Amino acid sequence: MFLExxxxxxxxxxxxxxxxxxxAPRAPAENxxxxxxxxxxxxxxxxxxxxxxxxxxxxxxxQAAVPVLVQYLREGPSPEKRELVRRxxxxxxxxxxxxxxxxxxxxxxxxEEEYVRTYLDNYSARYQIRAAAALAAIGGTEARSAVxxxxxxxxxxxxxxxxxxxxQRMRSR
Numbered sequence: 001m002f003l004e005x006x007x008x009x010x011x012x013x014x015x016x017x018x019x020x021x022x023x024a025p026r027a028p029a030e031n032x033x034x035x036x037x038x039x040x041x042x043x044x045x046x047x048x049x050x051x052x053x054x055x056x057x058x059x060x061x062x063q064a065a066v067p068v069l070v071q072y073l074r075e076g077p078s079p080e081k082r083e084l085v086r087r088x089x090x091x092x093x094x095x096x097x098x099x100x101x102x103x104x105x106x107x108x109x110x111x112e113e114e115y116v117r118t119y120l121d122n123y124s125a126r127y128q129i130r131a132a133a134a135l136a137a138i139g140g141t142e143a144r145s146a147v148x149x150x151x152x153x154x155x156x157x158x159x160x161x162x163x164x165x166x167x168q169r170m171r172s173r
Contacts (some may be wrong), residue, residue, distance in 0.1 A: 041058050062138055066143050070143070072131040073128055082124070128163070135147055136169040144170045151163045151164065
């Protein structure tokens with residue numbers, strides 16, 4: 001429990017906001033609108049104590065948000081974000097081990113590799129689970145096709161359950 005609490009605090013302090021996706025040049029107003037939508041998606045996906053307005057901002061973006069959500073569903077966070085989180089997890093692990101030296105009752109039962117892998121996997125799963133929830137709320141052919149395709153891949157049980165639930169919601173519309 002102690003380890004999970006500290007890791008939750010750590011994950012809630014992560015930086016939000018990925019660089020805009022590469023592609024064809026866009027008009028400044030369109031860049032600004034897409035950038036704001038991307039920030040809204042990232043803020044909701046990364047939040048710990050989400051509020052309804054964060055979620056609604058993503059759902060309100062509608063079909064415009066689908067390509068970003070599909071990418072997150074398929075790939076999770078960007079390699080840059082994964083690396084940032086990996087570094088922060090390594091640092092957090094070392095901090096926990098230092099704390100353990102002064103407080104022997106607060107042992108860290110995982111190796112550094114296990115700790116980083118576990119929490120990095122959780123971070124990636126959050127992206128997939130929330131992307132699936134948003135795609136289910138938005139709906140559409142592209143969203144459903146993406147969920148169906150990813151559901152055929154080997155997945156963690158929690159991610160698989162979230163995708164199956166999202167697909168069920170889309171089919172019941």
